[in-house]
Amino acid sequence: MPKSAVTMGIGTIMEAKKIILVATGSGKADAVRKSLEGPVTKDVPGSALRRHPDVTFVLDEEAAAKIKKIKE
Numbered sequence: 001m002p003k004s005a006v007t008m009g010i011g012t013i014m015e016a017k018k019i020i021l022v023a024t025g026s027g028k029a030d031a032v033r034k035s036l037e038g039p040v041t042k043d044v045p046g047s048a049l050r051r052h053p054d055v056t057f058v059l060d061e062e063a064a065a066k067i068k069k070i071k072e
Contacts, residue, residue, distance in 0.1 A: 010045045019055040021046070023063040032059060033066040 013019060023032050035046030036057070049055045 010048050014048060014052055016052075017054065019049060019052055020058060021049065021055065022058045024060045026062040026065065028059075028063040029066040032057070032063050036067060 031044075031046060034044040035049060038044070038047070040047040040050055
């Protein structure tokens with residue numbers, strides 16, 4: 001497992017014990033939504049993260065803007 005990398009394949013990422021994904025800005029909103037909602041598919045590599053046991057998404061309001069709200 002590399003300690004750090006600029007780019008890394010999803011297979012290598014999935015081998016990590018813990019994943020922290022940081023996304024900021026409105027330009028990431030569609031990718032974040034597709035990663036968290038809808039089917040897990042190779043067309044949306046981030047969706048594979050839903051199959052990992054320890055993932056944390058750290059998002060600003062703009063990156064999270066298109067995620068459907070959970071009713072309380």
